[in-house]
Amino acid sequence: MKKGRSEKLFDGVMTGVPTAFFVLLYLLPCVAGLFFSMTDFGGYSLNLEFVGLRNYKRLLQDPVFFKSILNYFKLYLGVALICFPLSYIAALALTKNNRIKERNFYRILFFFPNTVPTLILAIMWMTMYNPSFGVLNQVLGWFGIEPVQWLGSTKVVMISVIILVVWRMFGFYLVYFMAGVSNIPPDIYDSAKIDGASEFMQTIKITIPLTWDIIKTCLLFFVMTCMNVGFGTVYVLTQGGPDNASQIISSYLYLNITKYLEYGLSSAIGVVMMVITLTMSLLILKVMKRETYEM
Amino acid sequence: MKKISFGTMVIRFFMVLWSLIIIVPFAQLFLTSIKNNEEFYAGLWTLPTRPIQNAIENFSSAWRDANMGVGIFNAVIICGLSLILTLTLSSMVSYAIARRHLRHENKLSNLYLIGLLVPAMVGLTPMFIMARFIGLFNTRTILVLLYTATQIPFSVFLMTAFFRSIPHELEEASYIDGASPWRTFTSIILPLARPAIVTAGIFAFLDFWSEYMYGLMFLTDKNKVTVAMSILQFKTGNGVRMNWGVTSAACVIFIAPILLLYCLFQKKIVGGLTVGSVKG
Numbered sequence: 001m002k003k004g005r006s007e008k009l010f011d012g013v014m015t016g017v018p019t020a021f022f023v024l025l026y027l028l029p030c031v032a033g034l035f036f037s038m039t040d041f042g043g044y045s046l047n048l049e050f051v052g053l054r055n056y057k058r059l060l061q062d063p064v065f066f067k068s069i070l071n072y073f074k075l076y077l078g079v080a081l082i083c084f085p086l087s088y089i090a091a092l093a094l095t096k097n098n099r100i101k102e103r104n105f106y107r108i109l110f111f112f113p114n115t116v117p118t119l120i121l122a123i124m125w126m127t128m129y130n131p132s133f134g135v136l137n138q139v140l141g142w143f144g145i146e147p148v149q150w151l152g153s154t155k156v157v158m159i160s161v162i163i164l165v166v167w168r169m170f171g172f173y174l175v176y177f178m179a180g181v182s183n184i185p186p187d188i189y190d191s192a193k194i195d196g197a198s199e200f201m202q203t204i205k206i207t208i209p210l211t212w213d214i215i216k217t218c219l220l221f222f223v224m225t226c227m228n229v230g231f232g233t234v235y236v237l238t239q240g241g242p243d244n245a246s247q248i249i250s251s252y253l254y255l256n257i258t259k260y261l262e263y264g265l266s267s268a269i270g271v272v273m274m275v276i277t278l279t280m281s282l283l284i285l286k287v288m289k290r291e292t293y294e295m
Numbered sequence: 296m297k298k299i300s301f302g303t304m305v306i307r308f309f310m311v312l313w314s315l316i317i318i319v320p321f322a323q324l325f326l327t328s329i330k331n332n333e334e335f336y337a338g339l340w341t342l343p344t345r346p347i348q349n350a351i352e353n354f355s356s357a358w359r360d361a362n363m364g365v366g367i368f369n370a371v372i373i374c375g376l377s378l379i380l381t382l383t384l385s386s387m388v389s390y391a392i393a394r395r396h397l398r399h400e401n402k403l404s405n406l407y408l409i410g411l412l413v414p415a416m417v418g419l420t421p422m423f424i425m426a427r428f429i430g431l432f433n434t435r436t437i438l439v440l441l442y443t444a445t446q447i448p449f450s451v452f453l454m455t456a457f458f459r460s461i462p463h464e465l466e467e468a469s470y471i472d473g474a475s476p477w478r479t480f481t482s483i484i485l486p487l488a489r490p491a492i493v494t495a496g497i498f499a500f501l502d503f504w505s506e507y508m509y510g511l512m513f514l515t516d517k518n519k520v521t522v523a524m525s526i527l528q529f530k531t532g533n534g535v536r537m538n539w540g541v542t543s544a545a546c547v548i549f550i551a552p553i554l555l556l557y558c559l560f561q562k563k564i565v566g567g568l569t570v571g572s573v574k575g
Binding site for chain 1: 300302303306307309310313314316317318319320321323324327336338339384385387388390391392395397403406407409410411412413414415416417418419420421422423424425428440441443444445447448475476477480501504505507508511512523526527530539542543546549550553556557561564565568569
């Protein structure tokens, strides 16, 4: 079907206006970050000096920067390895078992923390983590375990951040996985049952391959959310401390702007951040690539 | 049969356990908001002796100290305008990508996908310079523009999937009746897409309402700050010697609209998230 002039105008306006807005205010600044990472912009004077790769060299000599990258991966892997399997198992348990009639209640309740601002979650968990009267140490006390310095110890603080993020994201991925699992037509299982496949084998051979795309989407999605959620959590809960032990890339970037007024350096961090997220997305797409099964 | 019901019990046990783990921090927040500071330090689960009086004191001083009236007013204006702009622009481009058989359909949808993957923080410095250059620094307008721009990718992601699921026959019938594409879009497509627009709108609202990163950078005027920034001041301003009762009260005021929204629209929020991502 050939499009007439008014049709073309329609398409042009419908795509042009939003895209111009989006490109000008979002993508262009992101690309411009590349340029500013090579300047010494300090926040006030626009008399920029081009400093080449100096900011990147400074980053290479900055131990906190490496720590913040490491912490980003810790957070990503912590959530991918703890939260994803837990959510997946819970999703299987809730959709496969017909006796649990209140499954929707759990789904709605577990998702709730995702609607609450990270700012509030972090303030709530500050009391949970309090070493002398926090709930966590009280519970540990019942089992005779010594109180833990959740936010005060450089060794434990990243674990505390990961616990909070897992606690929050569990319900989010549960919703996705439940939708995926319940979308598989039941007759596929029926024939497997006739062939004598166990529940476990059915999960391995049917459920996981058929929900592969959703697992992939969730992993991809978390590449992006990890930066934002990590920032929100760290900024309020620990402010990167103690001794920068919980600094992650996004919070370190923001710290360089707001505290040290190092706009150039923070742009360089931003560029590294962009490289990391894009590489990880491509890597996930590549590793997770599989024949998709049509249902 | 006995084996299965044992399994059910195990599942129930863990589900109830996790429910408790989810509820406890929230319960504690609400409880703290009706305690005074001594009662708070006496132990988390000690019940307040005069809850109503404490509540009145905490909530009124939270409202006063954080200047929450101004904060909420600003947040409502900024969220409202950003919401209108986000939903208008996103629904336009999502419809075009999903339904108009564009020549560059794939390139265009990849462009928005890039937006979903590149963290907005990368562009923070250029955004800052741009804001000063066009004279929008320290205005609420720049926040509206930036909130919209950063929210568009996710809204497009949610809406495109939904537009694809609308049956083609409805559009065809509309064209046969001689309606222009504009008319088809506004009077056939948009009303049908209401569930997707509501879901995208709720997610956008949740993001806008709690946003403070841009706010702290772009606003210096105390009368323009949003409520999220006012809450943050409790945390950083008072340091270790926080008044937990007042802080918790402020948090409760802050999340009250979210709680209300979630109670009203839980099905739309939870269900709308997965509309397009699950093939079926």
